[in-house]
Amino acid sequence: MTPEERRALGRRKNPMLHQLEEQLRGSLGLSAEAFHRVRFDRWEAIYEQIADRFADRTRSRRNGLHWANTNGYSPWAMARLAGCWHTDSQSWFLCLPQLLPGEGAVYLVLELGPDRFWLFEGEVGAMVSVLTLLSGTAFLGLGHLDYYLVSRKFRWIMGYNHHDMVSLAGEGFALEDFSGFPPP
Numbered sequence: 001m002t003p004e005e006r007r008a009l010g011r012r013k014n015p016m017l018h019q020l021e022e023q024l025r026g027s028l029g030l031s032a033e034a035f036h037r038v039r040f041d042r043w044e045a046i047y048e049q050i051a052d053r054f055a056d057r058t059r060s061r062r063n064g065l066h067w068a069n070t071n072g073y074s075p076w077a078m079a080r081l082a083g084c085w086h087t088d089s090q091s092w093f094l095c096l097p098q099l100l101p102g103e104g105a106v107y108l109v110l111e112l113g114p115d116r117f118w119l120f121e122g123e124v125g126a127m128v129s130v131l132t133l134l135s136g137t138a139f140l141g142l143g144h145l146d147y148y149l150v151s152r153k154f155r156w157i158m159g160y161n162h163h164d165m166v167s168l169a170g171e172g173f174a175l176e177d178f179s180g181f182p183p184p
Contacts, residue, residue, distance in 0.1 A: 017037055017118055018037070020037075020118070020140060020142075021035075021036065021037045021120070023140055024130055024133065024134075024140075027133060028126075028129045028130065028133060030122075030126050030129065030130075034122055034123050034125075034126040035120065035121075035122035035123070035126040035127070035130060036120065036121060036122065037118065037119065037120050037121075038107070038119040038120065038121050043119045046107065046119060047109070047117060047119055049154060050107070050109065050148075050150050050154065050157070053074065053076065053077070053154045053157075054073050054074050054076075054077045054148075054150070054154075054157045054169065054170075055073070055074055056072040056073060056074050056075075056078075057074065058074075058075065073157070073159075073167075073169050077157060077169035077170055078169065080169055080170050080171055081167070081168070081169045082168035082169060082170075082173055082175055083167070083168060084165055084166065084167040084168075085165070085166050085167075086163075086164055086165055087164055087165070087166045088164070089135055089144070089160075089164050090132075090135050090136065092160070092166055093127070093128055093131040093132070093135075093160075094128060094132075096124050096127065096128055096149070097124055097125065097128065098174070099173055099174055099175075100124055100172075100173070100174065101174050103124050103151070103172075104123065104124075104152070105121055105122055105123055105124075105152055106121070106122070106123075106124060106127060106149050106150060106151060106152060107119060107120065107121055107148075107149065107150040107151075107152060108120040108121070108122065108127055108130065108131075108147060108148070108149055109147060109148040109149075109150060110139070110142075110145050110147050111145055111146040111147060111148070112142070112145065121152070127149065131147075144162045145162070146159070146160065146161045146162055147159075147160050148160070151170065151172060155170050155171050155172040156168065156169065156170030156171060156172050156173060157169050157170055
């Protein structure tokens with residue numbers, strides 16, 4: 001078995017990922033349709049699409065999302081950077097429904113370290129509930145993680161890092177009608 005095959009098998013059987021999903025859904029009363037982990041046979045292709053679109057791969061094709069919110073997004077995303085703001089880690093995401101009106105499901109990418117990501121999918125309202133719980137509990141004991149919210153159509157990305165910085169890049173935000181954390 002190659003190292004890649006072992007990693008794929010480990011991700012498929014990762015008990016912590018399954019436990020986190022179950023804890024979040026159980027604690028918040030969310031259905032599987034409202035919030036769920038992305039299946040093991042889909043997550044890698046989706047992650048690669050996200051990295052291709054938003055990670056700065058100008059120096060190396062191997063660059064992924066690790067610290068993209070501080071080390072730079074792709075040239076496409078940087079040309080569409082809406083801004084970066086220092087914000088409150090406990091509540092900035094409460095504005096997501098206002099910032100993303102009409103958006104259905106989105107991806108949540110939790111960064112557990114270099115080349116270690118967990119990918120979830122869910123409705124915007126469910127993501128607000130999930131992020132409220134996670135930020136108030138140090139991500140259920142995992143520590144304070146960097147994370148990204150990404151459009152399922154790969155139109156935009158929002159990055160949050162452990163320095164309480166939020167960055168928005170891409171297209172489709174409702175910034176013109178927005179009165180939340182970014183300045184007008």
